[in-house]
Amino acid sequence: MRLADLPKYFSPKSIVLSDVRTVKAVDSLSVTDVMTSISLVTRKGRMGIELFLAKHSINHPSEAIESLYQYALTQAYQYKAIDKLNEDVKVNVLHIIANYAFQDYARSAASQKACPDCSNGFIEVDVFTTKSYTSKSVKELERNFKNELKVKPQNKTSYREVRETTRVVCPTCKGKAEIRLACRCHGRGQVLDKKESEKQGMSVFKPCNQCSGRGYPRLKFSEVLEQVQMVVSVSKTVAYSNYKPLFEHLVEECFKEESLSEKILQEVTIR
Numbered sequence: 001m002r003l004a005d006l007p008k009y010f011s012p013k014s015i016v017l018s019d020v021r022t023v024k025a026v027d028s029l030s031v032t033d034v035m036t037s038i039s040l041v042t043r044k045g046r047m048g049i050e051l052f053l054a055k056h057s058i059n060h061p062s063e064a065i066e067s068l069y070q071y072a073l074t075q076a077y078q079y080k081a082i083d084k085l086n087e088d089v090k091v092n093v094l095h096i097i098a099n100y101a102f103q104d105y106a107r108s109a110a111s112q113k114a115c116p117d118c119s120n121g122f123i124e125v126d127v128f129t130t131k132s133y134t135s136k137s138v139k140e141l142e143r144n145f146k147n148e149l150k151v152k153p154q155n156k157t158s159y160r161e162v163r164e165t166t167r168v169v170c171p172t173c174k175g176k177a178e179i180r181l182a183c184r185c186h187g188r189g190q191v192l193d194k195k196e197s198e199k200q201g202m203s204v205f206k207p208c209n210q211c212s213g214r215g216y217p218r219l220k221f222s223e224v225l226e227q228v229q230m231v232v233s234v235s236k237t238v239a240y241s242n243y244k245p246l247f248e249h250l251v252e253e254c255f256k257e258e259s260l261s262e263k264i265l266q267e268v269t270i271r
Contacts, residue, residue, distance in 0.1 A: 001029060001037065001269035003049075003262045007056045009034045029269060040268045041261055047071070048261030051254050055106040068250055069098040075249060081242035085232065092231045097224060097243065101250035104219040109187025111216065112180055115173035122167045122175065131162050183211035221247060 009031055029037075041049050047067045054064035072094045076082050082090060117123065169175040185191050185208040196204035207213035221244050228234060228243060 001034075001265055003052050003258065003265060006034070006038070006052070007058060010058050033269070037265060037268050041264045045257065045261035045264050048257035048259070051102070051105065052258050052261060054102070061102060061106070065095075065098055065102050068102055068254065069095055071253060072098050072246065072250055075246065079242040079246050081234070081238045082246065089232050093228055093243075096227050096231065097247050098250060100219060100224045100227070101247055101254065104247075104251050105254035107181060107216055107219065109182040109215040110180065112178040115170060115177050115179050117172040118170035118177060121170055121173060121177040123170050124165050125168055126163055127166055128161050128163055131160060181216045183208055183214075183216055185211065185215060187215040189213040189215040 038049065047064075050059065050064040050067055053059040054061040076090065076094060082093065085093065115121070170177075173179050180187075183189075189208055189211065190205040190213070191208045193204045193206040196206070208215070211217055221240070224247055225234075225236070225239050225243065228239065234243070
């Protein structure tokens, strides 16, 4: 059994919660077997299973981030700029880095983020509208001499352009206030190689250069640095030589722990 198979047990498509399996079922494990397996994996690879379940919104990410923070504490001594910080400041900085490291790890092509061009799905734009109006003197003349005049005076209508501010649907997110993180390759991680396709006479794909084949862009360290600088004053040189390596190390550790948990899960579920 793989970790990727776990989410379906937490949101089953069928309302039948029993150990009965159909003949066509690929996985013969019952819900009880799966829960027991998760318990066994947690004993040996707690951090990895917490990270995976939090990534798929099965568990709250607070426990996974706390585990990642505790690991960051054991690694901070390798980075002088972080190790020499005041204890309270160091705690805040490591919490920030651990939080963003989890966000980067949990990203996927289906993930969404707040639209950068609006706040609630709408934007304010200036528009020009043409409005007509009649002069005041003509209106008074019509009102005062309505009964005496046989011929109604001709209205003198004027037109002018009026600048107004109105709310329209944001063209970036189409009013959803969120946008997908999928790259230009639409999350596939591959794009059409036109030159090779013309040579071979068939569709040939290559890894997307923009996302390096992931299907989505990674979280920028500049966002992490912006939050860190709200806690401690640090130059970009120091940040990119000390803080960024720790951030990258934590992200890498997330995938390592997930891989370890999957290996353990396969061992305890093998039949």
